[in-house]
Amino acid sequence: xxxxxxxxxxxxxxxxxxxxxxxxxxxxxxxxxxxxxxxxxxxxxxxxxxxxxxxxxxxxxxxxxxxxxxxxxxxxxxxxxxxxxxxxxxxxxxxxxxxxxxxxxxxxxxxxxxxxxxxxxxxxxxxxxxxxxxxxxxxxxxxxxxxxxxxxxxxxxxxxxxxxxxxxxxxxxxxxxxxxxxxxxxxxxxxxxxxxxxxxxxxxxxxxxxxxxxxxxxxxxxxxxxxxxxxxxxxxxxxxxxxxxxxxxxxxxxxxxxxxxxxxxxxxxxxxxxxxxxxxxxxxxxxxxxxxxxxxxxxxxxxxxxxxxxxxxxxxxxxxxxxxxxxxxxxxxxxxxxxxxxxxxxxxxxxxxxxxxxxxxxxxxxxxxxxxxxxxxxxxxxxxxxxxxxxxxxx
Amino acid sequence: xxxxxxxxxxxxxxxxxxxxxxxxxxxxxxxxxxxxxxxxxxxxxxxxxxxxxxxxxxxxxxxxxxxxxxxxxxxxxxxxxxxxxxxxxxxxxxxxxxxxxxxxxxxxxxxxxxxxxxxxxxxxxxxxxxxxxxxxxxxxxxxxxxxxxxxxxxxxxxxxxxxxxxxxxxxxxxxxxxxxxxxxxxxxxxxxxxxxxxxxxxxxxxxxxxxxxxxxxxxxxxxxxxxxxxxxxxxxxxxxxxxxxxxxxxxxxxxxxxxxxxxxxxxxxxxxxxxxxxxxxxxxxxxxxxxxxxxxxxxxxxxxxxxxxxxxxxxxxxxxxxxxxxxxxxxxxxxxxxxxxxxxxxxxxxxxxxxxxxxxxxxxxxxxxxxxxxxxxx
Numbered sequence: 077x078x079x080x081x082x083x084x085x086x087x088x089x090x091x092x093x094x095x096x097x098x099x100x101x102x103x104x105x106x107x108x109x110x111x112x113x114x115x116x117x118x119x120x121x122x123x124x125x126x127x128x129x130x131x132x133x134x135x136x137x138x139x140x141x142x143x144x145x146x147x148x149x150x151x152x153x154x155x156x157x158x159x160x161x162x163x164x165x166x167x168x169x170x171x172x173x174x175x176x177x178x179x180x181x182x183x184x185x186x187x188x189x190x191x192x193x194x195x196x197x198x199x200x201x202x203x204x205x206x207x208x209x210x211x212x213x214x215x216x217x218x219x220x221x222x223x224x225x226x227x228x229x230x231x232x233x234x235x236x237x238x239x240x241x242x243x244x245x246x247x248x249x250x251x252x253x254x255x256x257x258x259x260x261x262x263x264x265x266x267x268x269x270x271x272x273x274x275x276x277x278x279x280x281x282x283x284x285x286x287x288x289x290x291x292x293x294x295x296x297x298x299x300x301x302x303x304x305x306x307x308x309x310x311x312x313x314x315x316x317x318x319x320x321x322x323x324x325x326x327x328x329x330x331x332x333x334x335x336x337x338x339x340x341x342x343x344x345x346x347x348x349x350x351x352x353x354x355x356x357x358x359x360x361x362x363x364x365x366x367x368x369x370x371x372x373x374x375x376x377x378x379x380x381x382x383x384x385x386x387x388x389x390x391x392x393x394x395x396x397x398x399x400x401x402x403x404x405x406x407x408x409x410x411x412x413x414x415x416x417x418x419x420x421x422x423x424x425x426x427x428x429x430x431x432x433x434x435x436x437x438x439x440x441x442x443x444x445x446x447x448x449x450x451x452x453x454x455x456x457x458x459x460x461x462x463x464x465x466x467x468x469x470x471x
Numbered sequence: 472x473x474x475x476x477x478x479x480x481x482x483x484x485x486x487x488x489x490x491x492x493x494x495x496x497x498x499x500x501x502x503x504x505x506x507x508x509x510x511x512x513x514x515x516x517x518x519x520x521x522x523x524x525x526x527x528x529x530x531x532x533x534x535x536x537x538x539x540x541x542x543x544x545x546x547x548x549x550x551x552x553x554x555x556x557x558x559x560x561x562x563x564x565x566x567x568x569x570x571x572x573x574x575x576x577x578x579x580x581x582x583x584x585x586x587x588x589x590x591x592x593x594x595x596x597x598x599x600x601x602x603x604x605x606x607x608x609x610x611x612x613x614x615x616x617x618x619x620x621x622x623x624x625x626x627x628x629x630x631x632x633x634x635x636x637x638x639x640x641x642x643x644x645x646x647x648x649x650x651x652x653x654x655x656x657x658x659x660x661x662x663x664x665x666x667x668x669x670x671x672x673x674x675x676x677x678x679x680x681x682x683x684x685x686x687x688x689x690x691x692x693x694x695x696x697x698x699x700x701x702x703x704x705x706x707x708x709x710x711x712x713x714x715x716x717x718x719x720x721x722x723x724x725x726x727x728x729x730x731x732x733x734x735x736x737x738x739x740x741x742x743x744x745x746x747x748x749x750x751x752x753x754x755x756x757x758x759x760x761x762x763x764x765x766x767x768x769x770x771x772x773x774x775x776x777x778x779x780x781x782x783x784x785x786x787x788x789x790x791x792x793x794x795x796x797x798x799x800x801x802x803x804x805x806x807x808x809x810x811x812x813x814x815x816x817x818x819x820x821x822x823x824x825x826x827x828x829x830x831x832x833x834x835x836x837x838x839x840x841x842x843x844x845x846x847x848x849x
Contacts, residue, residue: 078772378474460746460749464723
């Protein structure tokens, strides 16, 4: 065991930090801020293509798939750095659906879609939840019915984030309404958002982040739009979610924010004399964040390592998601307390402190991931059952 | 970033786990409850010595295995898992390791072979009243007298001071901090028994002009403070490793209990409220594990680890506290029943939480380092 970066990994982190310092121009930063940390704008797209061209998106992917052949640890280092830089990285596409397509996709998908993902030219949204199927995902009703040599898709999805600028939806459909268990009748499809039968309407959230309701009206897709086996979608969903959970709790942005707030507090003069950072309660709040970020870093890298070794444990992925999502909320509170009332001032105020206004916004967005990506109650069920072998109630 | 154990680490872990889990039973542990007997299983001590484990991190030339600090940490974790009645931390980490690191060759020759064979028992006095910073002794002073030192003052909570051959302790002198190996039988030393929550034999060591001869001076005044910092970090992280083993075991004992106990006709593990509290323990223990391994790994590799050790200790304090109460609560009455093995774990979780700096105190220390610009996230 050696819980430290190798010299090569340290060098990679440095290289990436310099790369993103250059990539993140003020104009791109401003565009990303306007998009509420979601991306999708023209400069954002351009930057993504540049990352693709420079070989970063697939740094940890095997060479035969167009990657650089490094390990999932290097891949995680890349994602950590890109997110630390404040670029809204489309990790759902690159880190969760992409690897699923590479592993389980058919020849056409591997030939046409995967290289585009690595080139930063293809974006994919996730279509799981429905108005009546949230945590109980297996009860989903959006249907795909065999139609000659293709499939006819009808239904509605909820919380289809990013869909308004994505090329495909990774869509979970019911293909066998009579399956003995509901999760055994689900298949996965790659549905193009360019289809005339596809539409979406915005849902604006507390943190101003846009998500969508998406509609599927008699969309006909060819046979090879299916991913994996007929009625074999559940396994793809759970394994996609395991990967998504790791990306959701990336510690890079929090580490960066912590460092910025420490520097700010070190220089801020209090009207009563002394610096803000001299206050004992400020030091305690910062120490709590620092100790928590360290754990998050280790939890993330242990999983990246486990992926490299091919033994990612379900309980560990769920533990990371629960810990990270609940810790973020705590972080924004602890750091918000350090900043004080300024952490209520929006970035739209002239002269707003960018660090403080970031906390203002993040505090409003943080609640999303305690239930998004699989609600934490279900994650805790998974942990007690898979991690501690505790028998659980049947559902 | 490599989170896997090497073959050597796995061997040490398995060997320690096998010996300790075979030998430490609830029935045996009950013999030490309420100080009925001295909490030291000498038979088990010699078993560990025979297996080479007491010398796991001692150089081969002194009869050890010559492995590193990581392997030693794994041994301590296993001792925590069984709450073995052995003074492993005070003997191996707080005393033998510093002798190996800082001692003269005569001192190493004199003490280390006995450490490995189990015939010598060492301990360390790291605390004073209201002062648990081993590198800053306030209440113990040393006066130079020729090539000897005269020590006066008081140390508290010294494990096994009554039977140790030497006690490592630090004293404030006019030009720094000296570290000595005190023979508790010396003239001017008096011991007062302390009864503590774990039933470990502990003593207040009173020093009244105790003469320390040159051969028992381990570290001179100029280097003493840094050396005590070195010792404190390793001792602290050893407490974290012990806490990791103990909290992991308490958690798993609890999970098993809920998978057997029925109420309302069903296993209590099937209640979400029960499963979720156990899941919180799982997350907590994982965070403690990773932070502890990181700190040990860095110390093992000779890297600076002050921040990482402090962070591990904060987790050790918080996790120990939370797991202890969750484990008792989920057991219901069984958790506090002295005929069921859990309760002893709770006292050790408390011990490890409080010794060498609680979470609150360590947060304050880390906060100071953050303020000084010494603890940015890398």
